[in-house]
Amino acid sequence: MKGLRLLLVFCSMVMVLAMTVGCKPSVPSTFISPGDMEDLLYDYHMADAMAEQAKGNYAENVIAYRTAVLKKYGVSQEKFDTSMVYYMRHADQLHTIYEHVTQRLQDKAQELGSSVGTAGSFTANGDTTDIWKESSSVVLIPNEPYNLYSFSVKADSSYHKGDSFVLNFQSDFIYQDGTRDGVVVLSLVYRNDSVAQRVMHFSSSSKYDLSIDDPNSLGIKEVKGFFLLARNNDMNSSMTTLKMACLSHIHLFRVHAKKSADENSAAGATGPNGPDGSPQPLPANAQMQMAPDTMRRQ
Numbered sequence: 001m002k003g004l005r006l007l008l009v010f011c012s013m014v015m016v017l018a019m020t021v022g023c024k025p026s027v028p029s030t031f032i033s034p035g036d037m038e039d040l041l042y043d044y045h046m047a048d049a050m051a052e053q054a055k056g057n058y059a060e061n062v063i064a065y066r067t068a069v070l071k072k073y074g075v076s077q078e079k080f081d082t083s084m085v086y087y088m089r090h091a092d093q094l095h096t097i098y099e100h101v102t103q104r105l106q107d108k109a110q111e112l113g114s115s116v117g118t119a120g121s122f123t124a125n126g127d128t129t130d131i132w133k134e135s136s137s138v139v140l141i142p143n144e145p146y147n148l149y150s151f152s153v154k155a156d157s158s159y160h161k162g163d164s165f166v167l168n169f170q171s172d173f174i175y176q177d178g179t180r181d182g183v184v185v186l187s188l189v190y191r192n193d194s195v196a197q198r199v200m201h202f203s204s205s206s207k208y209d210l211s212i213d214d215p216n217s218l219g220i221k222e223v224k225g226f227f228l229l230a231r232n233n234d235m236n237s238s239m240t241t242l243k244m245a246c247l248s249h250i251h252l253f254r255v256h257a258k259k260s261a262d263e264n265s266a267a268g269a270t271g272p273n274g275p276d277g278s279p280q281p282l283p284a285n286a287q288m289q290m291a292p293d294t295m296r297r298q
Contacts, residue, residue: 140229150226162257164213191219
């Protein structure tokens with residue numbers, strides 16, 4: 001009897017779970033399915049890249065290539081537009097699709113032998129460290145909250161006074177209409193709680209660098225910033241057309257300041273020879289004696 005009761009409870013739980021899964025919102029059949037939309041948007045991006053490289057007028061090229069993509073999937077411009085209206089109103093689904101598209105684009109770039117940004121030129125130096133711990137790719141669309149991505153890195157004992165920082169990334173845009181306007185902000189919170197920041201707008205598919213430093217050697221408490229895809233107020237721009245910014249190969253490099261010749265000399269200075277003839281280090285409070293003609297203001 002007890003076993004039968006347990007079986008009934010188990011069956012009830014299975015039915016509730018099945019109903020919960022079955023109640024998840026699905027895309028109406030009148031619109032392009034998420035899987036097909038992902039494939040279509042991936043090819044849309046590839047079409048834009050080909051249009052930029054092709055000879056002739058870019059605007060004419062991109063229309064021709066995008067038309068070819070729609071023809072490939074047997075989708076009319078009207079169905080694509082109405083589907084985009086649906087997805088723009090369901091931004092969470094659209095954002096998930098965009099994330100998949102971005103990952104596929106990165107995989108394709110690596111397959112073709114593309115370098116991962118400009119990381120190599122930085123990491124070759126022992127005094128440089130990539131402190132970016134977030135996802136290496138970000139997808140932004142104009143709809144809140146998916147139009148903003150913020151980040152923050154707390155400083156630790158490995159940070160030095162005078163450190164500088166370089167944020168670099170690759171941006172790719174897919175826009176049907178409207179003005180592209182991406183914004184990136186990089187800020188430093190110094191140990192005395194003062195703040196410095198750099199702001200840069202980006203609007204094309206390209207690599208970008210944004211740098212900031214600690215010129216007064218105040219010491220760093222925090223490095224933070226954000227990426228933003230601004231919603232433009234262009235009267236000729238539709239609120240429901242395709243607008244996407246893919247940011248990839250994101251790196252945030254911390255670069256230690258190079259020591260001056262005087263600092264290196266002081267670091268290697270030694271005192272009188274010991275009993276065994278080996279040079280002995282100067283005491284911590286010792287002052288270096290220099291001949292008058294070699295003395296100079298520090």
